[in-house]
Amino acid sequence: MEYLSSIILIAISAALINNFVLYYFVGICPFLGVSRRVDMAFGMGCAVTFVISIAAFLSWVLTAFVLRPGAPLASWVWQRLSPGSEGVADLSILNYLVYIFVIASSVQFVEMYLRKFYPPLYKSFGIYLPLITTNCAILFACLEIMKHVSGVPAAEMWDLGRALALAFFGGVGFTLAIVLMAGMREDLELCDVPRALRGPAIALIVSGILAMAFMGFTGVDRNLAALLR
Amino acid sequence: MPDARTAAAETSSDGGPSAAERFLNGILPENPTYRQMLGMCPTLAITNGMRSAMTMAGAVLFVLVCANVMVSLIRGLLKPHLRILVFTLTIAAFVTIVDRLLAAYMYAMSKQLGPYVPLIIVNCIIISRCEVCAAKQSVPTAIADAVGQSLGFALGLASIATVREILGAGTWFGLPVLPAAWPAWVIMVLPPGAFITLGLLMGGVNWFLARRQTARG
Numbered sequence: 395m396e397y398l399s400s401i402i403l404i405a406i407s408a409a410l411i412n413n414f415v416l417y418y419f420v421g422i423c424p425f426l427g428v429s430r431r432v433d434m435a436f437g438m439g440c441a442v443t444f445v446i447s448i449a450a451f452l453s454w455v456l457t458a459f460v461l462r463p464g465a466p467l468a469s470w471v472w473q474r475l476s477p478g479s480e481g482v483a484d485l486s487i488l489n490y491l492v493y494i495f496v497i498a499s500s501v502q503f504v505e506m507y508l509r510k511f512y513p514p515l516y517k518s519f520g521i522y523l524p525l526i527t528t529n530c531a532i533l534f535a536c537l538e539i540m541k542h543v544s545g546v547p548a549a550e551m552w553d554l555g556r557a558l559a560l561a562f563f564g565g566v567g568f569t570l571a572i573v574l575m576a577g578m579r580e581d582l583e584l585c586d587v588p589r590a591l592r593g594p595a596i597a598l599i600v601s602g603i604l605a606m607a608f609m610g611f612t613g614v615d616r617n618l619a620a621l622l623r
Numbered sequence: 624m625p626d627a628r629t630a631a632a633e634t635s636s637d638g639g640p641s642a643a644e645r646f647l648n649g650i651l652p653e654n655p656t657y658r659q660m661l662g663m664c665p666t667l668a669i670t671n672g673m674r675s676a677m678t679m680a681g682a683v684l685f686v687l688v689c690a691n692v693m694v695s696l697i698r699g700l701l702k703p704h705l706r707i708l709v710f711t712l713t714i715a716a717f718v719t720i721v722d723r724l725l726a727a728y729m730y731a732m733s734k735q736l737g738p739y740v741p742l743i744i745v746n747c748i749i750i751s752r753c754e755v756c757a758a759k760q761s762v763p764t765a766i767a768d769a770v771g772q773s774l775g776f777a778l779g780l781a782s783i784a785t786v787r788e789i790l791g792a793g794t795w796f797g798l799p800v801l802p803a804a805w806p807a808w809v810i811m812v813l814p815p816g817a818f819i820t821l822g823l824l825m826g827g828v829n830w831f832l833a834r835r836q837t838a839r840g
Binding site: 416417418419420421422423426487488489490491494495498529530533534537538541588589590591592594595596597598599601602603605606609 | 660661667668708716718741833
């Protein structure tokens with residue numbers, strides 16, 4: 395029960411309270427660039443959610459078993475290389491390089507897989523798949539997972555379920571924000587916006603108001619935690 | 624920019640714009656924040672104070688100069704389909720250096736910037752500069768380009784951070800500038816303030832440019 399409630403809290407916090415786009419400002423480029431039509435925005439959101447989950451899975455596995463200080467696989471190799479040494483194997487300096495490599499290759503892999511087995515889905519994702527490599531939301535999810543796996547006491551370490559909950563619901567939050575934004579921008583096209591504010595400027599102001607609305611969720615997690623306990 | 628136009632007359636030996644032109648272009652005509660709309664994550668996330676904004680600008684300057692030099696040096700070896708991967712891995716290596724340096728010498732600031740230092744890896748400014756300039760031009764031009772773009776980025780960050788810090792906390796670089804009676808607009812240092820400030824500033828820049836254009840005829 396405690397485990398389940400922690401998963402629920404991570405999910406709600408990632409999707410609503412600390413929304414990736416409106417609270418952490420990651421994934422702003424597609425948020426401003428792609429959010430002109432609702433269907434395109436939804437496609438982009440789904441693609442990001444898909445890739446973010448895969449990248450989170452891979453980066454959790456790599457961090458927990460290879461990269462973090464005292465990771466089992468790295469320690470085993472270290473013991474083979476210099477038997478009987480006291481030092482702790484710590485590869486965490488390679489974290490960023492490994493994450494960016496994991497993201498780039500999982501995007502490539504997802505792209506090839508979809509093209510081979512699900513051509514209609516591949517067509518509907520279109521150009522968004524390669525663009526996802528440079529979407530900060532995905533690296534951000536990997537970094538958040540790193541913060542809870544690398545260099546923390548064993549009792550507080552996040553397991554795979556928590557990491558995947560954060561990534562998947564972070565993606566859901568991203569989809570929610572980008573679809574809401576696209577809906578508003580479709581209506582904005584019909585409005586008489588002052589010339590200087592047309593385009594990205596008014597989109598930013600509207601997202602500011604959207605962010606204010608999302609601030610209403612602040613504190614929900616604390617009450618929910620009390621409720622679930 | 625009259626200076627940029629005179630510099631354009633002397634094109635560099637490798638065909639692209641000259642070093643001086645690259646440098647000046649980055650600051651105002653191709654300003655990363657207001658004209659190219661690149662690198663929006665840090666622009667919005669760490670501009671709640673001048674201190675954090677300027678630390679971020681310094682980190683981006685270091686990474687951009689190093690990455691541009693490195694990419695320019697290996698530009699003959701780049702393969703088209705692996706280009707972007709090489710860029711991101713180069714950038715990731717330099718970002719690791721910056722991150723460790725910040726954690727060693729400015730620990731409090733490194734904690735405050737949190738994930739936004741590693742997120743420089745996917746900052747579109749750096750990848751686009753590697754792609755547009757460093758992969759095609761010589762090392763001196765690439766350095767000039769990197770410094771110009773970073774100054775433009777710093778200018779963009781400083782403008783937003785100034786507005787947000789003064790209105791939101793009544794201070795600038797931590798020094799009080801508004802009277803103590805100022806009711807700090809807390810919303811300005813919270814996420815919505817970032818969106819609204821940048822939106823209004825961008826509208827102001829657009830308005831100014833449009834007005835200058837009509838004045839010119």
